[in-house]
Amino acid sequence: MAESWVHALLICALAPCVLTLFSRTGSEPSQRNISITLNPGHSDPPPPGGDLLYVRSVGPNDSLHFLFCSQGAPTLLLVHSNSTEATVKVNWDDFLNRSSSGTVNVVPEGSVVYSGALIFSKVWEYDDVNDTADPGSDLFPPYELQDMTWSRLNLSTLSAQLCGVYKDTNGTICVQLSVFEDWGRSELWPRLLHNPDSAQLAFRLDGLSSRSSQSRFFLELTAVGRAPLEMVRTIRSIDDEFTPSIFTVSQWLFNSSGPGSNLTPGTSPGFVQWKPVAYRKPAATLEVATPLRHWSPQHQDPLPTATASKLIFGFYSNNTPTMGINISFGLSGEPFYDATNYLSWTLLVGVGDPPLDSFSVLVWSILAVGLGTPLLLLLVGGVWLCVRKLSAPAPSSYEPIN
Ligand SMILES: *[C@@H]1O[C@H](CO)[C@@H](O)[C@H](O)[C@H]1NC(C)=O
Ligand SMILES: *[C@@H]1O[C@H](CO)[C@@H](O)[C@H](O)[C@H]1NC(C)=O
Numbered sequence: 001m002a003e004s005w006v007h008a009l010l011i012c013a014l015a016p017c018v019l020t021l022f023s024r025t026g027s028e029p030s031q032r033n034i035s036i037t038l039n040p041g042h043s044d045p046p047p048p049g050g051d052l053l054y055v056r057s058v059g060p061n062d063s064l065h066f067l068f069c070s071q072g073a074p075t076l077l078l079v080h081s082n083s084t085e086a087t088v089k090v091n092w093d094d095f096l097n098r099s100s101s102g103t104v105n106v107v108p109e110g111s112v113v114y115s116g117a118l119i120f121s122k123v124w125e126y127d128d129v130n131d132t133a134d135p136g137s138d139l140f141p142p143y144e145l146q147d148m149t150w151s152r153l154n155l156s157t158l159s160a161q162l163c164g165v166y167k168d169t170n171g172t173i174c175v176q177l178s179v180f181e182d183w184g185r186s187e188l189w190p191r192l193l194h195n196p197d198s199a200q201l202a203f204r205l206d207g208l209s210s211r212s213s214q215s216r217f218f219l220e221l222t223a224v225g226r227a228p229l230e231m232v233r234t235i236r237s238i239d240d241e242f243t244p245s246i247f248t249v250s251q252w253l254f255n256s257s258g259p260g261s262n263l264t265p266g267t268s269p270g271f272v273q274w275k276p277v278a279y280r281k282p283a284a285t286l287e288v289a290t291p292l293r294h295w296s297p298q299h300q301d302p303l304p305t306a307t308a309s310k311l312i313f314g315f316y317s318n319n320t321p322t323m324g325i326n327i328s329f330g331l332s333g334e335p336f337y338d339a340t341n342y343l344s345w346t347l348l349v350g351v352g353d354p355p356l357d358s359f360s361v362l363v364w365s366i367l368a369v370g371l372g373t374p375l376l377l378l379l380v381g382g383v384w385l386c387v388r389k390l391s392a393p394a395p396s397s398y399e400p401i402n
Protein backbone atom coordinates (compact mmCIF):
# COMPACT_ATOMS: atom_id res chain seq x y z
CA MET A 1 0.00 0.00 0.00
CA ALA A 2 2.77 2.40 0.94
CA GLU A 3 4.25 1.88 -2.52
CA SER A 4 1.19 3.05 -4.43
CA TRP A 5 1.10 6.15 -2.24
CA VAL A 6 4.64 6.95 -3.22
CA HIS A 7 3.82 6.32 -6.88
CA ALA A 8 0.78 8.56 -6.78
CA LEU A 9 2.73 11.37 -5.14
CA LEU A 10 5.60 11.02 -7.60
CA ILE A 11 3.28 11.17 -10.59
CA CYS A 12 1.61 14.30 -9.29
CA ALA A 13 4.90 15.99 -8.50
CA LEU A 14 6.58 15.09 -11.78
CA ALA A 15 3.65 15.84 -14.06
CA PRO A 16 4.48 19.54 -14.48
CA CYS A 17 8.10 18.78 -15.39
CA VAL A 18 7.18 16.08 -17.87
CA LEU A 19 4.51 18.24 -19.49
CA THR A 20 6.89 21.20 -19.68
CA LEU A 21 9.46 19.01 -21.41
CA PHE A 22 6.87 17.91 -23.96
CA SER A 23 5.70 21.44 -24.59
CA ARG A 24 9.27 22.57 -25.34
CA THR A 25 10.09 19.97 -27.96
CA GLY A 26 8.60 22.15 -30.71
CA SER A 27 11.15 24.88 -30.01
CA GLU A 28 14.52 23.20 -30.31
CA PRO A 29 17.20 25.80 -29.69
CA SER A 30 19.01 26.57 -32.91
CA GLN A 31 21.71 29.18 -32.61
CA ARG A 32 22.91 31.67 -35.18
CA ASN A 33 26.01 33.79 -35.53
CA ILE A 34 25.37 37.42 -36.29
CA SER A 35 27.57 40.01 -37.92
CA ILE A 36 26.45 43.60 -38.49
CA THR A 37 27.69 46.04 -41.12
CA LEU A 38 26.55 49.61 -41.63
CA ASN A 39 26.32 50.59 -45.31
CA PRO A 40 28.08 47.43 -46.61
CA GLY A 41 30.58 48.22 -49.35
CA HIS A 42 30.15 51.98 -49.08
CA SER A 43 33.27 53.96 -48.24
CA ASP A 44 33.18 56.98 -45.89
CA PRO A 45 31.46 59.41 -45.68
CA PRO A 46 28.08 57.67 -45.17
CA PRO A 47 25.66 57.81 -48.11
CA PRO A 48 23.39 60.86 -48.38
CA GLY A 49 19.71 60.37 -47.58
CA GLY A 50 19.92 57.57 -45.01
CA ASP A 51 21.66 54.42 -43.83
CA LEU A 52 21.46 50.79 -44.85
CA LEU A 53 22.12 48.36 -42.02
CA TYR A 54 23.05 44.79 -42.92
CA VAL A 55 22.64 41.97 -40.39
CA ARG A 56 23.98 38.61 -41.55
CA SER A 57 22.78 35.74 -39.37
CA VAL A 58 24.26 32.34 -40.12
CA GLY A 59 22.86 29.04 -38.84
CA PRO A 60 24.13 25.46 -39.34
CA ASN A 61 22.51 25.04 -42.78
CA ASP A 62 21.23 28.41 -43.88
CA SER A 63 21.62 32.16 -43.54
CA LEU A 64 19.29 35.10 -42.91
CA HIS A 65 19.94 38.56 -44.28
CA PHE A 66 18.20 41.49 -42.60
CA LEU A 67 18.45 44.87 -44.32
CA PHE A 68 17.13 47.90 -42.44
CA CYS A 69 17.04 51.09 -44.43
CA SER A 70 16.06 54.74 -43.99
CA GLN A 71 16.41 55.81 -47.64
CA GLY A 72 12.75 56.81 -47.71
CA ALA A 73 10.17 55.13 -45.48
CA PRO A 74 11.76 52.83 -42.85
CA THR A 75 11.99 49.35 -44.38
CA LEU A 76 13.05 45.96 -43.08
CA LEU A 77 13.88 43.39 -45.76
CA LEU A 78 14.44 39.78 -44.74
CA VAL A 79 16.03 37.30 -47.13
CA HIS A 80 16.33 33.59 -46.30
CA SER A 81 19.03 31.68 -48.15
CA ASN A 82 19.75 27.94 -47.94
CA SER A 83 23.49 28.60 -48.23
CA THR A 84 25.73 29.53 -45.32
CA GLU A 85 28.00 31.40 -47.75
CA ALA A 86 25.39 33.80 -49.10
CA THR A 87 25.97 37.51 -48.74
CA VAL A 88 24.49 40.86 -49.77
CA LYS A 89 25.88 42.92 -52.65
CA VAL A 90 24.94 46.56 -53.13
CA ASN A 91 25.67 48.58 -56.25
CA TRP A 92 25.71 51.90 -54.41
CA ASP A 93 25.64 54.42 -57.25
CA ASP A 94 22.69 52.82 -59.01
CA PHE A 95 20.96 52.11 -55.68
CA LEU A 96 21.12 55.75 -54.56
CA ASN A 97 20.12 57.12 -57.97
CA ARG A 98 17.35 54.53 -58.46
CA SER A 99 18.70 54.14 -61.96
CA SER A 100 17.74 50.46 -62.06
CA SER A 101 16.39 47.71 -59.86
CA GLY A 102 18.45 44.70 -58.84
CA THR A 103 20.96 47.01 -57.19
CA VAL A 104 20.60 45.16 -53.88
CA ASN A 105 21.11 41.40 -54.15
CA VAL A 106 21.74 38.30 -52.13
CA VAL A 107 24.31 36.14 -53.91
CA PRO A 108 24.37 33.35 -54.98
CA GLU A 109 20.92 34.29 -56.23
CA GLY A 110 19.76 30.66 -56.63
CA SER A 111 20.12 30.10 -52.89
CA VAL A 112 17.27 32.44 -51.94
CA VAL A 113 14.30 30.47 -50.60
CA TYR A 114 12.18 33.34 -49.26
CA SER A 115 12.21 37.10 -49.04
CA GLY A 116 9.78 39.60 -47.60
CA ALA A 117 9.82 43.25 -46.58
CA LEU A 118 7.89 45.40 -44.15
CA ILE A 119 7.57 49.14 -44.70
CA PHE A 120 6.36 51.72 -42.17
CA SER A 121 4.41 53.74 -44.71
CA LYS A 122 2.12 56.24 -43.02
CA VAL A 123 1.00 57.45 -39.63
CA TRP A 124 -2.61 58.64 -39.67
CA GLU A 125 -4.22 60.95 -37.14
CA TYR A 126 -7.96 61.48 -36.77
CA ASP A 127 -10.20 63.63 -34.64
CA ASP A 128 -12.26 61.19 -32.56
CA VAL A 129 -14.93 63.77 -31.58
CA ASN A 130 -17.49 61.21 -30.46
CA ASP A 131 -14.97 58.81 -28.88
CA THR A 132 -15.93 55.93 -31.15
CA ALA A 133 -12.33 55.06 -32.07
CA ASP A 134 -13.54 54.50 -35.63
CA PRO A 135 -11.18 56.25 -38.02
CA GLY A 136 -13.81 56.61 -40.76
CA SER A 137 -13.92 60.38 -41.04
CA ASP A 138 -12.18 63.45 -39.67
CA LEU A 139 -8.78 62.28 -40.87
CA PHE A 140 -5.90 64.75 -40.78
CA PRO A 141 -3.33 64.60 -43.59
CA PRO A 142 -1.10 61.61 -42.76
CA TYR A 143 2.56 61.69 -41.80
CA GLU A 144 4.15 60.22 -44.93
CA LEU A 145 7.14 58.45 -43.40
CA GLN A 146 9.08 58.65 -46.66
CA ASP A 147 9.12 62.46 -46.21
CA MET A 148 10.55 62.44 -42.69
CA THR A 149 14.05 63.55 -41.89
CA TRP A 150 15.67 60.48 -40.38
CA SER A 151 18.64 60.52 -38.02
CA ARG A 152 21.66 58.33 -38.68
CA LEU A 153 21.21 54.82 -37.30
CA ASN A 154 22.15 54.63 -33.65
CA LEU A 155 23.80 51.22 -33.19
CA SER A 156 24.24 49.19 -30.04
CA THR A 157 25.28 45.54 -29.76
CA LEU A 158 22.36 43.75 -31.42
CA SER A 159 20.03 46.65 -32.04
CA ALA A 160 19.75 49.84 -34.03
CA GLN A 161 17.47 52.82 -33.62
CA LEU A 162 16.16 55.22 -36.21
CA CYS A 163 14.31 58.43 -35.26
CA GLY A 164 12.76 61.00 -37.56
CA VAL A 165 11.08 64.39 -37.45
CA TYR A 166 8.35 65.53 -39.82
CA LYS A 167 8.77 68.90 -41.51
CA ASP A 168 8.14 71.67 -38.95
CA THR A 169 6.16 69.57 -36.43
CA ASN A 170 7.19 68.64 -32.91
CA GLY A 171 8.06 65.16 -31.69
CA THR A 172 9.71 62.12 -33.19
CA ILE A 173 8.72 58.84 -34.78
CA CYS A 174 11.20 56.05 -34.01
CA VAL A 175 11.71 52.50 -35.19
CA GLN A 176 14.12 50.25 -33.33
CA LEU A 177 15.37 46.96 -34.71
CA SER A 178 16.67 44.14 -32.49
CA VAL A 179 18.12 40.86 -33.77
CA PHE A 180 18.82 37.66 -31.86
CA GLU A 181 21.32 34.82 -31.84
CA ASP A 182 19.16 32.67 -29.58
CA TRP A 183 15.70 32.12 -28.15
CA GLY A 184 14.58 34.57 -25.52
CA ARG A 185 12.20 37.23 -24.41
CA SER A 186 12.86 40.93 -24.06
CA GLU A 187 12.53 42.50 -20.64
CA LEU A 188 10.16 45.23 -21.78
CA TRP A 189 6.44 44.63 -22.08
CA PRO A 190 4.83 43.05 -24.08
CA ARG A 191 7.79 40.67 -23.58
CA LEU A 192 7.38 38.93 -26.95
CA LEU A 193 9.04 35.54 -27.30
CA HIS A 194 11.68 35.64 -30.04
CA ASN A 195 13.79 33.03 -31.80
CA PRO A 196 16.99 33.35 -33.85
CA ASP A 197 14.91 33.35 -37.06
CA SER A 198 13.20 36.60 -36.13
CA ALA A 199 13.84 40.29 -35.52
CA GLN A 200 11.89 42.61 -33.29
CA LEU A 201 10.74 46.09 -34.27
CA ALA A 202 9.64 48.68 -31.71
CA PHE A 203 7.63 51.57 -33.09
CA ARG A 204 7.20 54.80 -31.10
CA LEU A 205 5.26 58.04 -31.50
CA ASP A 206 6.94 60.38 -29.04
CA GLY A 207 5.78 63.94 -28.33
CA LEU A 208 3.83 64.60 -31.53
CA SER A 209 1.66 67.73 -31.23
CA SER A 210 -1.82 66.34 -31.77
CA ARG A 211 -4.01 68.37 -34.09
CA SER A 212 -7.10 68.02 -31.91
CA SER A 213 -7.60 67.34 -28.22
CA GLN A 214 -9.33 64.04 -29.10
CA SER A 215 -6.73 62.76 -31.55
CA ARG A 216 -6.06 59.10 -32.02
CA PHE A 217 -3.51 57.52 -34.33
CA PHE A 218 -3.22 54.54 -36.61
CA LEU A 219 -0.37 53.12 -38.61
CA GLU A 220 -0.37 51.91 -42.20
CA LEU A 221 2.13 49.10 -42.73
CA THR A 222 3.00 47.63 -46.11
CA ALA A 223 4.43 44.20 -46.89
CA VAL A 224 6.18 43.34 -50.13
CA GLY A 225 7.28 39.88 -51.30
CA ARG A 226 6.69 37.19 -53.86
CA ALA A 227 4.70 35.35 -51.21
CA PRO A 228 2.41 38.14 -49.98
CA LEU A 229 1.18 38.21 -46.40
CA GLU A 230 -2.54 37.83 -46.95
CA MET A 231 -4.31 37.06 -43.70
CA VAL A 232 -4.20 37.87 -40.04
CA ARG A 233 -4.76 34.98 -37.69
CA THR A 234 -5.59 35.52 -34.04
CA ILE A 235 -4.44 32.88 -31.61
CA ARG A 236 -5.96 32.72 -28.14
CA SER A 237 -4.34 31.49 -24.98
CA ILE A 238 -5.34 31.13 -21.35
CA ASP A 239 -1.93 32.37 -20.26
CA ASP A 240 -1.21 36.09 -19.86
CA GLU A 241 1.82 35.66 -17.64
CA PHE A 242 4.21 37.58 -19.89
CA THR A 243 1.80 40.24 -21.19
CA PRO A 244 -0.69 40.86 -18.40
CA SER A 245 -4.33 41.17 -19.53
CA ILE A 246 -3.51 40.15 -23.12
CA PHE A 247 -4.73 36.68 -24.09
CA THR A 248 -4.27 36.78 -27.86
CA VAL A 249 -1.46 37.05 -30.36
CA SER A 250 -1.98 38.25 -33.93
CA GLN A 251 -0.08 36.75 -36.84
CA TRP A 252 0.05 38.27 -40.29
CA LEU A 253 0.89 35.29 -42.49
CA PHE A 254 1.43 34.24 -46.03
CA ASN A 255 -1.65 32.36 -47.19
CA SER A 256 0.06 29.03 -47.85
CA SER A 257 -3.07 27.45 -49.34
CA GLY A 258 -3.39 30.24 -51.90
CA PRO A 259 -2.62 30.01 -55.60
CA GLY A 260 1.00 30.09 -56.67
CA SER A 261 2.12 28.43 -53.48
CA ASN A 262 4.51 25.53 -53.73
CA LEU A 263 4.98 25.29 -49.99
CA THR A 264 3.67 22.61 -47.69
CA PRO A 265 0.30 23.82 -46.42
CA GLY A 266 0.47 24.85 -42.79
CA THR A 267 4.04 26.04 -42.89
CA SER A 268 4.72 29.71 -43.21
CA PRO A 269 7.79 31.00 -45.07
CA GLY A 270 7.58 34.32 -43.26
CA PHE A 271 5.47 36.15 -40.71
CA VAL A 272 4.76 39.35 -38.81
CA GLN A 273 3.52 38.82 -35.26
CA TRP A 274 2.33 41.14 -32.48
CA LYS A 275 0.26 41.25 -29.34
CA PRO A 276 -2.74 43.56 -29.64
CA VAL A 277 -1.47 46.09 -27.12
CA ALA A 278 0.45 49.37 -27.16
CA TYR A 279 1.74 51.39 -24.22
CA ARG A 280 1.14 55.08 -23.55
CA LYS A 281 4.32 55.66 -21.53
CA PRO A 282 7.95 54.58 -21.96
CA ALA A 283 7.72 52.61 -18.71
CA ALA A 284 5.17 50.04 -19.89
CA THR A 285 2.76 48.91 -17.16
CA LEU A 286 -0.80 47.63 -17.07
CA GLU A 287 -2.13 51.13 -16.30
CA VAL A 288 -0.76 52.58 -19.55
CA ALA A 289 -1.66 49.62 -21.80
CA THR A 290 -4.03 50.43 -24.63
CA PRO A 291 -5.62 47.88 -26.98
CA LEU A 292 -4.88 47.64 -30.66
CA ARG A 293 -7.18 46.91 -33.58
CA HIS A 294 -6.31 45.83 -37.10
CA TRP A 295 -8.21 45.88 -40.38
CA SER A 296 -7.90 43.15 -42.98
CA PRO A 297 -4.88 43.34 -45.26
CA GLN A 298 -5.55 44.89 -48.68
CA HIS A 299 -3.81 44.40 -52.00
CA GLN A 300 -1.95 47.56 -53.00
CA ASP A 301 -0.51 49.02 -56.14
CA PRO A 302 3.23 48.15 -55.87
CA LEU A 303 4.40 51.40 -57.45
CA PRO A 304 3.87 53.89 -54.57
CA THR A 305 5.72 51.60 -52.15
CA ALA A 306 8.63 51.14 -54.55
CA THR A 307 8.74 54.92 -54.79
CA ALA A 308 8.54 55.40 -51.01
CA SER A 309 11.45 53.04 -50.22
CA LYS A 310 14.72 52.81 -52.15
CA LEU A 311 15.38 49.40 -50.67
CA ILE A 312 12.11 48.04 -52.12
CA PHE A 313 12.90 49.40 -55.56
CA GLY A 314 16.53 48.26 -55.39
CA PHE A 315 15.68 44.68 -54.39
CA TYR A 316 12.22 44.06 -55.88
CA SER A 317 11.71 46.73 -58.55
CA ASN A 318 8.13 48.08 -58.76
CA ASN A 319 5.99 45.08 -59.71
CA THR A 320 6.20 42.70 -56.74
CA PRO A 321 2.97 41.78 -54.85
CA THR A 322 2.25 44.36 -52.16
CA MET A 323 -0.21 44.23 -49.25
CA GLY A 324 -1.17 46.92 -46.75
CA ILE A 325 -2.70 46.81 -43.30
CA ASN A 326 -4.02 49.48 -40.93
CA ILE A 327 -3.44 49.08 -37.22
CA SER A 328 -5.06 51.54 -34.82
CA PHE A 329 -4.13 52.39 -31.26
CA GLY A 330 -6.81 52.72 -28.59
CA LEU A 331 -10.48 51.79 -28.37
CA SER A 332 -13.51 53.85 -27.44
CA GLY A 333 -13.22 55.02 -23.84
CA GLU A 334 -9.41 54.81 -23.76
CA PRO A 335 -7.45 58.03 -23.16
CA PHE A 336 -6.62 60.12 -26.24
CA TYR A 337 -3.05 60.53 -27.50
CA ASP A 338 -2.52 63.89 -25.81
CA ALA A 339 -3.01 62.36 -22.33
CA THR A 340 0.62 61.18 -22.46
CA ASN A 341 1.84 62.21 -25.95
CA TYR A 342 3.44 58.82 -26.30
CA LEU A 343 2.69 55.44 -27.88
CA SER A 344 4.89 52.41 -28.33
CA TRP A 345 4.13 49.16 -30.07
CA THR A 346 6.30 46.07 -30.62
CA LEU A 347 6.19 43.48 -33.37
CA LEU A 348 8.20 40.49 -34.52
CA VAL A 349 9.22 39.70 -38.11
CA GLY A 350 10.76 36.41 -39.16
CA VAL A 351 10.94 33.31 -41.33
CA GLY A 352 9.31 29.94 -40.69
CA ASP A 353 6.51 29.49 -38.20
CA PRO A 354 6.17 32.26 -35.61
CA PRO A 355 7.42 31.39 -32.12
CA LEU A 356 4.52 30.78 -29.74
CA ASP A 357 4.44 30.98 -25.98
CA SER A 358 4.13 27.49 -24.60
CA PHE A 359 2.56 27.21 -21.19
CA SER A 360 5.04 28.31 -18.57
CA VAL A 361 6.12 26.15 -15.64
CA LEU A 362 3.96 28.34 -13.43
CA VAL A 363 0.82 27.65 -15.45
CA TRP A 364 1.57 23.93 -15.66
CA SER A 365 2.06 23.83 -11.89
CA ILE A 366 -1.26 25.58 -11.35
CA LEU A 367 -2.92 23.15 -13.75
CA ALA A 368 -1.21 20.22 -12.04
CA VAL A 369 -2.36 21.35 -8.60
CA GLY A 370 -5.84 22.15 -9.88
CA LEU A 371 -6.28 18.81 -11.65
CA GLY A 372 -3.92 16.79 -9.49
CA THR A 373 -5.58 17.51 -6.14
CA PRO A 374 -8.98 16.04 -7.05
CA LEU A 375 -7.22 13.06 -8.65
CA LEU A 376 -5.14 12.57 -5.54
CA LEU A 377 -8.28 12.72 -3.39
CA LEU A 378 -9.98 10.14 -5.62
CA LEU A 379 -6.93 7.94 -5.38
CA VAL A 380 -6.73 8.25 -1.60
CA GLY A 381 -10.44 7.55 -1.40
CA GLY A 382 -10.05 4.49 -3.63
CA VAL A 383 -7.13 3.16 -1.64
CA TRP A 384 -8.97 3.70 1.62
CA LEU A 385 -12.01 1.78 0.31
CA CYS A 386 -9.75 -1.07 -0.84
CA VAL A 387 -7.97 -1.22 2.47
CA ARG A 388 -11.31 -1.26 4.34
CA LYS A 389 -12.65 -4.00 2.08
CA LEU A 390 -9.55 -6.16 2.49
CA SER A 391 -9.26 -5.76 6.23
CA ALA A 392 -12.98 -6.32 6.87
CA PRO A 393 -13.76 -10.00 7.56
CA ALA A 394 -14.43 -11.38 4.14
CA PRO A 395 -18.02 -12.46 3.85
CA SER A 396 -17.44 -16.09 3.11
CA SER A 397 -19.29 -17.57 0.22
CA TYR A 398 -19.02 -20.97 1.81
CA GLU A 399 -21.31 -20.56 4.75
CA PRO A 400 -20.76 -23.57 6.93
CA ILE A 401 -23.75 -25.75 6.89
CA ASN A 402 -24.84 -26.38 10.36
C1 LIG B 1 21.63 20.51 -41.36
O1 LIG B 1 21.88 19.58 -42.37
C2 LIG B 1 22.27 18.32 -41.88
C3 LIG B 1 22.68 17.44 -43.06
O2 LIG B 1 21.99 17.78 -44.21
C4 LIG B 1 21.09 17.74 -41.09
O3 LIG B 1 21.43 16.47 -40.58
C5 LIG B 1 20.73 18.67 -39.96
O4 LIG B 1 19.58 18.21 -39.30
C6 LIG B 1 20.48 20.06 -40.46
N1 LIG B 1 20.35 20.93 -39.33
C7 LIG B 1 19.36 21.83 -39.22
C8 LIG B 1 19.35 22.67 -37.99
O5 LIG B 1 18.48 21.96 -40.07
C1 LIG C 1 18.52 25.90 -52.25
O1 LIG C 1 17.35 26.49 -52.81
C2 LIG C 1 17.34 26.47 -54.23
C3 LIG C 1 16.15 27.31 -54.67
O2 LIG C 1 14.98 26.94 -53.97
C4 LIG C 1 17.30 25.03 -54.72
O3 LIG C 1 17.29 25.01 -56.12
C5 LIG C 1 18.52 24.32 -54.17
O4 LIG C 1 18.46 22.96 -54.53
C6 LIG C 1 18.59 24.44 -52.66
N1 LIG C 1 19.87 23.89 -52.22
C7 LIG C 1 19.98 23.14 -51.12
C8 LIG C 1 21.33 22.68 -50.77
O5 LIG C 1 19.00 22.85 -50.44
Ligand SMILES: *[C@@H]1O[C@H](CO)[C@@H](O)[C@H](O)[C@H]1NC(C)=O
Nearest residue numbers: 127128129130131132137138
Ligand atom coordinates in the same frame (compact mmCIF):
# COMPACT_ATOMS: atom_id res chain seq x y z
C1 LIG D 1 -20.67 62.93 -33.67
O1 LIG D 1 -21.96 62.91 -33.09
C2 LIG D 1 -22.82 63.95 -33.61
C3 LIG D 1 -24.10 63.92 -32.81
O2 LIG D 1 -24.58 62.61 -32.68
C4 LIG D 1 -23.02 63.72 -35.11
O3 LIG D 1 -23.85 64.74 -35.62
C5 LIG D 1 -21.68 63.73 -35.82
O4 LIG D 1 -21.83 63.42 -37.18
C6 LIG D 1 -20.73 62.72 -35.18
N1 LIG D 1 -19.41 62.88 -35.76
C7 LIG D 1 -18.72 61.85 -36.24
C8 LIG D 1 -17.39 62.15 -36.81
O5 LIG D 1 -19.14 60.71 -36.21
Ligand SMILES: *[C@@H]1O[C@H](CO)[C@@H](O)[C@H](O)[C@H]1NC(C)=O
Nearest residue numbers: 168169170171208209210211
Ligand atom coordinates in the same frame (compact mmCIF):
# COMPACT_ATOMS: atom_id res chain seq x y z
C1 LIG E 1 5.79 72.77 -30.84
O1 LIG E 1 5.90 72.92 -29.44
C2 LIG E 1 5.90 74.25 -29.01
C3 LIG E 1 6.18 74.28 -27.52
O2 LIG E 1 5.42 73.30 -26.87
C4 LIG E 1 4.58 74.93 -29.38
O3 LIG E 1 4.59 76.27 -28.98
C5 LIG E 1 4.39 74.83 -30.89
O4 LIG E 1 3.11 75.35 -31.25
C6 LIG E 1 4.50 73.39 -31.38
N1 LIG E 1 4.50 73.34 -32.82
C7 LIG E 1 3.59 72.68 -33.52
C8 LIG E 1 3.74 72.71 -35.01
O5 LIG E 1 2.67 72.07 -33.00
Ligand SMILES: *[C@@H]1O[C@H](CO)[C@@H](O)[C@H](O)[C@H]1NC(C)=O
Nearest residue numbers: 135220295297298324325326
Ligand atom coordinates in the same frame (compact mmCIF):
# COMPACT_ATOMS: atom_id res chain seq x y z
C1 LIG F 1 -5.77 52.76 -44.18
O1 LIG F 1 -6.68 53.81 -43.88
C2 LIG F 1 -6.61 54.91 -44.77
C3 LIG F 1 -7.55 55.98 -44.28
O2 LIG F 1 -8.83 55.48 -44.10
C4 LIG F 1 -6.98 54.45 -46.18
O3 LIG F 1 -6.84 55.53 -47.07
C5 LIG F 1 -6.03 53.32 -46.60
O4 LIG F 1 -6.39 52.81 -47.85
C6 LIG F 1 -6.05 52.22 -45.56
N1 LIG F 1 -5.03 51.25 -45.92
C7 LIG F 1 -5.24 49.92 -45.92
C8 LIG F 1 -4.12 49.06 -46.29
O5 LIG F 1 -6.32 49.45 -45.61
